[in-house]
Amino acid sequence: xxxxxxxxxxxxxxxxxxxxxxxxxxxxxxxxxxxxxxxxxxxxxxxxxxxxxxxxxxxxxxxxxxxxxxxxxxxxxxxxxxxxxxxxxxxxxxxxxxxxxxxxxxxxxxxxxxxxxxxxxxxxxxxxxxxxxxxxxxxxxxxxxxxxxxxxxxxxxxxxxxxxxxxxxxxxxxxxxxxxxxxxxxxxxxxxxxxxxxxxxxxxxxxxxxxxxxxxxxxxxxxxxxxxxx
Numbered sequence: 001x002x003x004x005x006x007x008x009x010x011x012x013x014x015x016x017x018x019x020x021x022x023x024x025x026x027x028x029x030x031x032x033x034x035x036x037x038x039x040x041x042x043x044x045x046x047x048x049x050x051x052x053x054x055x056x057x058x059x060x061x062x063x064x065x066x067x068x069x070x071x072x073x074x075x076x077x078x079x080x081x082x083x084x085x086x087x088x089x090x091x092x093x094x095x096x097x098x099x100x101x102x103x104x105x106x107x108x109x110x111x112x113x114x115x116x117x118x119x120x121x122x123x124x125x126x127x128x129x130x131x132x133x134x135x136x137x138x139x140x141x142x143x144x145x146x147x148x149x150x151x152x153x154x155x156x157x158x159x160x161x162x163x164x165x166x167x168x169x170x171x172x173x174x175x176x177x178x179x180x181x182x183x184x185x186x187x188x189x190x191x192x193x194x195x196x197x198x199x200x201x202x203x204x205x206x207x208x209x210x211x212x213x214x215x216x217x218x219x220x221x222x223x224x225x226x227x228x229x230x
Contacts, residue, residue: 001026001152001184002047007056009046016042017053018208024152027181029174031195031216032188033228034205040188041083043205044156047186048080049073061151075103079150083157083188085141089130093121096129096140100147114143117173135166142173152184153177159191167194174198192225204228 002024009017016039024030034040045051047058049070058066065073074080088096094110101108115122118139124132129140138158145153155174159167171194178185178200189195195202199216204227212227219225 001061002186003059004047005057005059007046007053007058009042009051009053016208017046020056020208020210022203022210022213024184024186026151026184027178028200029178029185029187029198029216031199031202032186032205033192033195033202033224035228036190038205039208040205041156044080044154044186044188047073047154048078071103074148077149077151079145079148079153081141081145081153081155081158083160085134085137087129087137087141087144089128091129092126093129093132093140094125096144097121097147100144103148110147111149114146117146117176118143118169133163135162138162138170139166142170146177150183152186154186154188156188157190158187159189159194167191171198192228196220196224 004020004022007017007020020043032040042051046053049068053066057064060076060078065076088099097110097114120136121140121143129137132140142158158170174185174187175198177183187195187198196216196219199219202213202216202219202224203210204212204224212224214222
């Protein structure tokens with residue numbers, strides 16, 4: 001679904017992403033790991049077109065999108081859940097979800113499936129986003145992204161600052177989405193155990209480079225935890 005080939009990105013004179021290549025297949029969860037400051041969020045922003053790349057190519061569903069705008073990538077079927085959630089605090093839960101329908105026809109309705117995946121949102125439809133707990137806001141951010149019917153879901157540290165019970169709920173939803181077989185998932189995550197439990201394949205970044213990758217089933221035997229521990 002997503003193919004990234006030899007991309008480089010700079011901030012001023014600093015070389016931030018160095019020859020990054022990766023693939024995110026449909027029906028699989030690709031986990032991106034690494035310590036703080038190694039370039040993970042910059043990579044995700046580059047995939048969304050929020051940060052331009054200097055070299056390399058990005059293809060999505062067989063189409064080259066290297067120079068596509070963020071809204072063109074969203075319209076093509078890439079859903080993005082940024083670090084920090086970035087929901088609309090003064091809008092209701094329902095209106096936040098409607099914002100996720102921006103790439104769909106004008107008469108599109110909020111999919112019922114979203115309330116099946118996140119029942120708490122159904123109970124809080126008319127509550128303002130800013131009144132939700134951090135975990136509930138994260139569920140809302142994921143649901144908003146899913147409202148557009150993405151073929152690729154990009155998640156930037158969805159467990160950050162979230163209580164353990166909701167982390168389990170989010171993990172369950174991510175697994176369900178992958179098991180449907182019609183979506184690729186790219187998960188950037190600091191919580192190692194969460195990432196290891198979900199990963200079909202993993203990539204480890206260090207100083208803007210991919211230094212290790214492989215099937216998720218080998219993470220324990222190859223002691224990948226040591227590569228990302230602080």
